[in-house]
Amino acid sequence: MQSNTVLKNMKMLSTSQIERAEFDDRILSILDMMTNVDIEDKMVVECIGELLNIEFPKSNAENDPRIKKFLSWLCQILWKNEFAEVLAIRVISKLIKYNSKYYIWTLDNVFCSQSPIYERILEDKTDVYLLSILECIDLIFDDLKMDAMTDEQKQSIRSVFTLLIRMQYSSNLNSLENPKIILYSLILLNKYISTCKKDIENHISELMGISLGFMQFGLNTKDISVVCPKLITPSYYVNNLSDEHETDEPNIHQKVGGKLAKQKRHRGLKTKDIVNTVFETTNNKLGELDLEMTNINNMEKTQYEAFKNEISSKIRLASITLFGEITLSVKRCILYTYWQSIFPYDGVDNVYIRGDILFVCQNDDSSKCRSAILNVCSDVLLKLKSLYSQAEFKDRSAAFLPFSHMLGLSIITTYKSLLEIIDNEKSLPVLIQALKCLAALAEVTPFAKLESDIVFKFLNTVKNLVNHSDFTIQISAISVLEVLLMDTEMPSEIAEALGTSNECIKRSATNENIVNIGSAKKFNMEFLFNRAKNVSYKYNFESSWLILKIISNLENNPIQDSSLCRKIKTPCSLRIKSLHILTAMAIHFELFLKDNLEKITAVMEDTIHDGQVEVRLCGSKFLDACVYQMNLFLQNNCNNDNICSFKCFWIRILSIITNQMSREKESTAVKIALCDAISNIGPVIFENLPESIRITILSFLSGLSCDSTEDVLVRATVVRALSVFVTFPSMRVNLVFIENTAELILRLAGEGNMIVRIKVIWSMGNVSDALLENITDNANERISDEILWKLIQYSTQACNDCDKVRCNAVRTLGNLLRLLTEKHFQHISERTVIKSAITKLIDGIRSSGTAKVKWNSCYAVGNVLQNERIFLYSSRHKDLTWHAPLFSALCHVIYNHPNYKVKINATTALIHIRKREHFGEHYSNIWSAVLDAIEQSNNLINFYEYNHRDQLQEQMCFLICHVIKLATLQDITILSRILLEKLEVLKNTWIRVLRRLIPGKAAPLLSCSTHLNDLLKSSSELSSEQKNAILLIVDAIPTSY
Template sequence: MNAVDAKITQVLSKLGYTYDNQPNEMHESITSTLYDLARALKSIECIHWSNRIEDLIGALKMYIIFYDRRQQLMNLGDNYFLNAERTIIKGVKLGSVACEVLGLICDLLSSKDSYNFFSAFVLKQSPSSYSLMEIFRLNEPNLDNRLSVYIAYNSVINVLMKAVQKAKPTLGFAESKNVQNYPATYTAFSMTMAFALEDILNTLIAVIDQQLPRIDCNAVCEVLVQVAESCPFHRLHSSVFKCSVDFLDRQLQHRPLHIQRRHLLKLAIICVSQNNKFVGSDLGALFKPVLLSRNNGTSDPSGTCGELDKPIQVSHIIVKSISFLNYWMTAAVLGSENIKTSNELVLLDLELITSLTKNYFHSFKHDSLMCLKSSIYILSILPIIMSKFAEPRNFSVQVKEKELFDMKIAVVCQALQFMVELAIAVSRYADESELVDENFITEFVELWDLFFDLAPELMDVEVMSVRKGVADCFAAFGSGLFERIPLERQRFCIVSVLGWCRDDRHTVRAKGGRCIAHLVGQRLLAEDEHFLLDALDVMEESLNNGDLATRGSFAWCLGNFTESLLLYHRDRFPPNFSDKDFYRLCKLCFDCAQDKAKIRYNAHRALGNLLGWVPLHLLSDSSDHRVVDQSVHVLLKQIGSGNDFKARWNASHAMGMILQNEQLLKTHSHLLGPVLKHMARVVYKSENYKERNQCVFTLTTIKTRSLYGNLYFAAWQGILQSLNVPDDLRPTEMTQVEKLQMEVCLGVCHLISLLELEDLRELESVIENSVDILRDIFTTRQVIPERIHHISSAREHLQELLTANNCSYEDRETLLLYPAQSTIKPTALQMDPIYV
């Protein structure tokens, strides 16, 4: 008996069921148990079952997952729904169990089954008259029972959203905010979903309105926001928002406005952001209860609520929202509220402004400067917020103070997260804009300068999330923004980060590694040879002596370091780098390539960058040549073997980079034969089509015919055999096979461009069984414009070869390979296919 059977047997024994250790009897036994539970929901026996329900659910999960009895559980779901009303009335615990079973169904179902499930049980298409809606249509007068409905609400919403997300592929969903781009099936599905959830919301609000003294309105607001964030269609956002505004408007008459208004503002921006660039006056007017003043009678700080009676731009609403957040946050920090309330309000404000910065600024590129200008002034209040976290190392965390301490931690981390997102947004503006407003950049840098003085103190906090936030702030600057920082602050950044990388505490060193990984990509620093040598020193120390987290950070740094060498020093190796420095770097890559998985990924990337570019004068010592040989062999060992397909793909990609270095191949010609033979075998034997795709690319990166030697035809055979795939492919595999066919098309063109006259006869025997499939690929596969030169080059070379041999184009069956009808994938400006 396996472990699953043993556990199920133990649970069933507790429930009074036995069987003779036969799988079929066990299946019947557990099925009987489940149906008994469903029947028990109708009677007082619910109380008897509630004491053992957790054991039963545990057995259910193992049974369903191990024996793949999803359909059986789906059928059982109808019994749950038939008794859902009584279930929730009799006890909140059993109602939550029913929701948990439904969530388990959604986890296990495929996209198609999930859609069927949703249609049957949510959209009232079940043979029975019951559905999820029935759970909320209770006619019982007892308000305690209605309160049970509210408690179960969140679980049901999670089930609905899970089903919707799983059903998206079946509905042909496309990630587009343009309603016209949605398929009809998805639109109809979403509209039905909108009405269903609107029905739930109305019922829920009716319940809560009768329970004012007992309901936590903040929790209700959070549920409403969760619904809006998860909803798949703009129609639902509008309906959710209208229901929520009506409800919260009534609540605000009875309660302080501090927290509710913030939740409502978050809900409003989520709803508005899903619409077009301009918002109609009906939705815009709904901002009035959000942006009106507090109960203290003060007026709208920007005096712009009246503008919301007419259509306005979404970006303007975001700017107005930011101004209110700044106003509210300042009042919370400097106001008279107690510390706990102040921290709670500030945390809500910071969460919302961070969400705006991260999710919405880039949706309005033309208005991004306006949005950014409204946000940077919040930087002036952040040092005050974080200074309230004064000397946290000496903070005595007593049991009664722990909640306050955790809230302070959360506030500081959220403030740092906002700074990261803002720095990323400003960096993108500085790097991508054709005309940069230098006055704005200067103002941002001056406001950010306040953070630099606070950073050392925050980095000493013995809380990993705070250290991560500080490190991310240093790493968030793009090249254009970093170059505009005053020189003394640039030095401060570099000295601080290098200091963290040498810290005795592993967590600090790991965060320092994250920063270095970003800084080595900065153009200013990547061209600084002294900084590069310092970075190499700290990488070597941490990769040799650090813990797993530290090695992981610096392995990522190693990959970025080699990419910077490739990008900024391709034509000239840094003069201060000696062959010993190259050996150190190559040895680090080789050692990391034999470390844990995530470290190996970056080591493979680094080896490909380094050996695909290294100048020959750095290979002056026998130890240099030896480490190159060892590195190639460690990559070769990874390709085509093991269960870590990401490592296999990375190693194959790295090998493709190395095979582009002709000078290295000539000096290490003894490696070329084993590499080509191995790749030619893996390219058709691998069961992972993404790896096959990469192997085709790797086999065709060699630039001259002479380097292939006698293995030129082995490359042909391997590439052609890679097209042998089974008929019963999964959808994801079909996508990879299509990419493989395009790569084969380009690979064949590359090999044709290297073809010599004496190769024709032998080549004809190699491809004689593949002519039909090649003809099909060349006439159906699309090639992106950036790589169309492969086809043109192959055509021209083939024409020259045949002309020189006085051979007509139609004379040879081999020339069916000729890619005369391959199409180019159209770009945004070029909608019609171009034929070459």
């Protein structure tokens, strides 16, 4: 018999001593002989069983046709011989493990859509059979390349995916005592959805049920008996999906499509890292299944319990990983529909609370599982931010619970669970992860709409951890508070819990002894300076416990060491985190920093001179944020007390900054941040500083910008700071300083770095603004022609740069062209430069760049059109013609551009033209474009432009008034013909604008009708056509409404 011959050959092979190559060849010969054995032969089971004890040839023999022939024979046995199918699938998995070429073959033949495996596996099969099937699937998933697969193969792989899901809901499988089947199937689900995310949406209800269900596997709690996954249905409150989810048993032929949005990871472990952890802890080879099952059966009771607990924790970890991958991959709108299953609210009947993932964390003995679930929880909370923004809670009894209150209760319940976890957690790594989760929850919580005492409990817990003995816990606790401080609108409950008094919270912004910024130079400077030197910091309230703790973290603490007294510093990472939260506190300058400037100055001196570059950088950035907010605060609270207090701070901190900038060699970022801090000093403080200090600042910055050995980014930041000073009241009238600043800027004009180019052109814009404010007929008070032409030429070239440069280049060009006088038009070379500059402005209006470029280009053109000399000399010289393209571009923008702010600036630019002859032949085109634009403005398409529509219509009415007043009788006739079709549109819009405007501002519109009536009365030689034209226009612009 053929089967006996096969058995005899296998036994002889097992006892022979031959080389590997010959051994492999004989094995392949035996496999070839086995294909001739009838699949119904009673000896088939024994023949296949013997193969499990033989080592198969490795991948060097995968091209041998005998392997494929043998696999096809095994496939027939798998389908037709139920007694040998278990051994057949085990041999298939063992053989393809060493021959990766046959992974796809296995998919096509063993797991095709018509395969009986999909039904048989759900029957009462042995564990070895199921594990062998899972091993085959695992090998296929390891080499999963969906892009290279045919449609049939993709359908087969989706059938396998659906099979893995159905296995979890099978009652037969849940009755098995070997939990490794559950573990391996969860790992395979993780592998699949991490590669094929688009199939998640069609099975999200089933996958959610599996992941949430098996999170509780093996937990020793009386609330959980037998773990069985249950289908999770979406909430009907927020179910906005186009198609309903399937709630029956999954269909293996179900298809899915669509692109999934990617979520940026915010904090904590990556999902991939957790998956790898699961795989590393389950690195058991399925090729030795008999030995493995024997070992499990022979275990003593204590050993078996330890083994079971280990497997249970791995199952929970795999389910957490699966849940994290699902929530990370699906769209936010889909995730919103499952919020009740993830973070249930503590309702009246408390029916949802047992499904809370944080409840699982409270009862899990494995620190890995607790840490993983907290990490996933953080990501899910951040993804639910838009949903939770609708939450509110008012502690009142009501018959109906609104959806927003359900969300509010869910948030409060989550806080309670997290705080309980934090209070009871002994593992420091898990505690750190819990604090990160708490920070994520704080970030998504709308505290202003929650009337609950949870804020005080939450902050009291965090306050205790801020003083924890382990500095890593302190850092995580401070991170939670940092999230709260990043919100510009801080609720009074949080401010009070952070230690600020009610007096400070409720203090109004009423100011005494208001100082006018523009006239600050008129104050008695000596008196003010002497007062500042003698001022003492009197706190209106007790300092916040938080600011005191943060300052203590940054101070050098003295300790006694034997007979010596020395100072120690807190760990570097804690100091950096303390500086981060100080930067967040700067947003609430009045609450935390205003009355602690003396202490802050002391710690800043140590921080900015610190030996660690990271600490110096964070300290410099905090200082920049602090003085920026100080300047904003002073704009609304400009009284003598604040000026004296802040001036005292600046006098001390300036010497610290300049000293560090002079000796800083390691980091240019530190110098840049410190220079930015100086630029944020603000006009009020700068004007009140002693003249000697002001001169010192300007001299220091000017010298630094001239230092060719200095980094170009630092020099660009320095000239930017100087250009800020140019806008201050006492400096913008100092033409010498303005010229010096312009020269320093031009020295950097040829640099290639984009950041440098942006800063240089922005600085030029400030210089041109200052020059524009100093326009005078006295030629001695004007900037030198050489510098002016260099500024114009560089700005013209900068108009060819990226949009970030162009938006400031066109602004600068508009200002500079307005400065031109008669002498600048005498030579053809100069006129060529002027025409090129105007052409660049027109290109800025016409270009496909950002709206900001167009907005600034229109604004710049408005400045150019105010210079009548440009009109005068362009009419004299044919080489300076620009009217047609400019007016065409402005008309096109007024009518066609979707951004209303761009339209407003284009309209305003035309209003600056003072004489009729300057419009030339484009008068009627402008009139027609404005009328069309008014009609279009009444048909709002983009809702985001709604806030600007009223201003746009006002400007257009002002332009119509301006055009009418400049028009000749012949123009009025032409204008009336164009108006005839838009009469009612203009009339209705005109009335609406008049109703909105205050009487003083509406005067130009009201006077327009008066002008036309006077024209009608004064001219006795008017033709009937002209009279009718005037009357038509008068009818369109009524003076009463």
